[in-house]
Amino acid sequence: MTGSDAFGDLVEPYRRELHLHCYRLLGSLTDADDVLQEVLLAAWRGLPAFNHRASLRTWLYRIATNRCLNAIRDGRRRIPVEPVPPFEPPEPTRRGDVPWLQPYPETPETRTARRETVELAFIAALQRLPPRQAATLVLRDVLGYSAAEVAGMLGTTEVAVKGTLQRARATLARPMEEPIKRDEQKLSRRFAEAFVDRDLDRLLALLTDDAWLAMPPAPHEYHGREAVRAFLRASWAATTSPESLRPTRANGQPAFVCHLAERRAGVLVLTCAGDRISGITRFLDDAVSARF
Incomplete structure (x- = not known):
């Protein structure tokens, strides 16, 4: 078995959940595809320095989160060209502010995740938060990492994580509760x-x-x-x-x-x-x- 084969076997159990994580932060299926490739390349290059002070999954999430934040900071999010309708539409009620939003197909990860953490309204709301607030909220409230673990991932302090999370929750103003399901x-x-x-x-x-x-x-x-x-x-x-x-x-x-x-x-x-x-x-x- 080659080194690349061994690496592939090592990260494959986490590939799809990392892709969903990138999608949550970026709001775009296309951008999540691109950033996931960056994440896997960075993990491949950084594997020799991985010292097991954290679990492999936590280490991969740290890379993925920071790659997403870098992509947003560097303006690498793909903003689609506004389409021109083939007819004269009525005056809109308002104009949306997340034109890069895309839907996410059904996968085992979306089926097992708490539904309110993958719904379009939640993904769109994340895009309106400052990026580090969105990342903190996802890592803490969606993925369940501790404040200490999130601080390590984001290169900050537990106090800063708690303050950032508090501001994100207040801005989001949306309870993280499973919605009532009907037919x-x-x-x-x-x-x-x-x-x-x-x-x-x-x-x-x-x-x-x-x-x-x-x-x-x-x-x-x-x-x-x-x-x-x-x-x-x-x-x-x-x-x-x-x-x-x-x-x-x-x-x-x-x-x-x-x-x-x-x-x-x-x-x-x-x-x-x-x-x-x-x-x-x-x-x-x-x-x-x-x-x-």
Whole structure:
């Protein structure tokens, strides 16, 4: 067995969870792919100096976390070009501020993780935190590392970690509790039927009053049923091509791969709240849909 083979066997059990960690911090599947390769290369080069003062997993997470922070600091995050819609959309309610956000396909890691730690809303919220606050929150509240371990990973003190974590939690203002699960499969099926039939009234009846529609990397967001109605009406009027939805899952949530005129047309992710849908996120990047 060669040295590279031995290294591969050593890190393989952690590869997918490290990828999910990079995704949480970067919010982008594409950027997580790139940074994970940097992490593995750095680990390969640094292995001779690894002295087992920490576990291999902790050592790898230290490398991954700092590589993500470096990528953000150095401006290496890929900011997509704002797409131009093929029709005149209604005025958006507001403009989104995380255009690089991408969905994460279902994996054993997302199935076993606490759902609220992989949901799109949480990933988007992390992107709005200062990077070291986001990293501290993930390491402490998601991965369960101690303050001392996080201090070692980030090259700081336990006191600083506690202060950073407190600020991150206060800014996030989101309880880390498992959401109540309803019959999402039935709800998402009803949504798909209404969407494919272009039955606006039936679709809107499935939404909460404050439901929203977002379409990364486009910044346009529509909040409230009437705003969603206006956008979908304009969008559907612009094309007569039939659209189909193939069910999948992303970020622990119901999702669909969209097909328009026999070609992929992005990924649509539903955010559910009880027996209604509170959010629709349609990712317009066809390259991302190829991952599902």
